[in-house]
Amino acid sequence: MRVVIAEDLFLLRDGLTRMLQAHGLQIAAAVDNGADLLAAVTADQPDVAIVDVRLPPTFTDEGIRAALAARREVPGLPVLVLSQYVEQLYARELLASGSGGIGYLLKDRVFDSGQFVDAVRRVAAGGTAMDPEVIARLLARNTGDGTLAALSPREREVLALMAEGRSNAAIAQRLVITERAVAKHTASIFLKLDLQPSDDDNRRVLAVLAYLGG
């Protein structure tokens, strides 16, 4: 799997490169600004681009804009955006940016390299990796107006993990329950929230996120 990294801080760029290489991923390019990212994704056609939100020259949301531009340039390009903080606003913009895997994670998530590499692979495969903090805030908002009142506590846990983009197998592993139990929970959730069930993991995630207003 070939990866392009856009991260302006040398230590993080270097650390990410080493970590991904250690997990057997190939680094096609590691750049430190948006313009070079665009050039790299067009030239190298990577399987996934990992982009920091803050990049020169503005050090604001340059990374988000570069990621969106990269997806316009290379339709369907999987992009994983990393940030020191996460905002639902940016999550929505990324989700609305067309087809292809999308990830939006706090930088802290790289501390757990296993989980992080799993997220990279999921996005590269066209899936979704939403940070638990984004999902927690989405759920808090929907709990406030009583939308999720019908769900049991366990169903809410399953819903949160599903919204992060995890497969039934991953959810089962995380909650230490069987995959069949997860399937039962998801069926119940879709019924209660009146959502169209889907076997496709990613379509399911997007339906849940859309439902939650993400």
Place this chain on the structure above:
Amino acid sequence: MTQAQAQRRIPVIVVLPPRTLLLDVAGPIEVLRRANLIQDRVRFDVRFVGATRALRTSIGLTVSGVAPLPHALPADALIVVAGNVDTFIDGSGTAADDDAHDTMIVDWLRASIRPGHRLVTICSGATLAARAGLFDGYSCTTHYLDCERLAAAAPGAKVLDNRLYVEDRDRLSSAGITAGIDLMLHLIAQFVDHVCALAVAPVAIIATGLIEFIGPEFTRLIPPPAFPGNTPRTLVVLGLAITSVGVLAAPALLRAYGLVARSILAPGGEAELELRVQQLTETRTEALDTGAAEIRRIERDLHDGAQARLVAMGMTLDAAGQIIDSNPDAARALVLEARDASVKALAELRALVRGIHPPVLADRGLADAIRALALDASARISLASDLNGRPPAPVESAAYFAVCELLANVSKHAEARQTWVDIRHTDGMLRIGVTDNGHGGAEPARGTGLSGIERRLAAFDGVLAISSPPGGPTAVTMEVPCALSSPKTSSC
């Protein structure tokens, strides 16, 4: 015209004869009091003099503290001679020594009035001045019932009737009662200016209204002015003409009245500056206090939060290093513990940064920051914004936190189903409206929230207005003067 210019002081000597008609004194001198009150270029120094220390006035009220007739008068003095009545309110008439006192005054007038002095007689006061020969060769007037007596007292004077007042060189005389006020207004216009006279004029209007109120018996005291060809037809034509002039002139007069009122009531240039300095001193102190308190809070949060966690991480890693050979499993557990501590430290730093300067605000500006806020809120918030640039960062931040506070208030107190946030920038003014359909009844005085917002905005000359009737809706409008920078100039 500056403050440095010397104030002109005009000595006014008011002569009170026996049986003084109190209105002759009270009305005109009230005009001078008002004039002193509303301007400081000319000051009228009023003294009351008479033949006796105390004297009984027309209405039976005794006035005391009357100064003796002075030996000499200031060169530029204004001498006002009040009128008097024959009969007091209780029907009693002249006292035994009244004539002697009248004569004292007449003699004093004759001896004291010099060229350069201005003599003002009110109502029947003219008769005393005439007896002193002061109207010889002058035109003058008095109360219309007294005109004959005046003519008899001053054969050398030209007595005019049907006049409110007559000014002939330095001798001024008014007709009865409230005509003295008109004469005094005329003098104010001369000594000060017309603006001042106009400002004092409501006193005269009140006096005229009084006559209307008292009725026709009283108004007969001032006879209707005579016009040539006094026939019904000419009167009708005249009436129509006066009415049209009134209708046509009214708007302009009202405008003039507004200008005069503003010039008198509104603070002048210097007063305005003083107010501004005072306001700036207050808001600066508050801004510094708020800033200092905020810095203390950040310091405390860092000290108790991220700093403490970093110390713990260092100690944990040190412990792991010491046992890594002897007990690798325990060392591994310690390293994982240190990693978790770093995640928590980062979470705390994120929360702290959000409170100081939210990242979306820095990245995208006010509208998107509020949009992000709305996405996190459980209440329904809709946002409309026409900003096509960004306010200066401090204004943007103050406005953002003000909206945060207002939205927090709504969710805490208002039980609103929907909140609307409206952001506009017009005519150099950032306007933010926050309206909710909750139950209203928000009072700025009750909580510190709204007054805190007010103080925060005041540092930028911003204001906050709130309308929150019981039952709702609540509408808060904030205005901060500022310019927007072009969206293209955000690079640093």
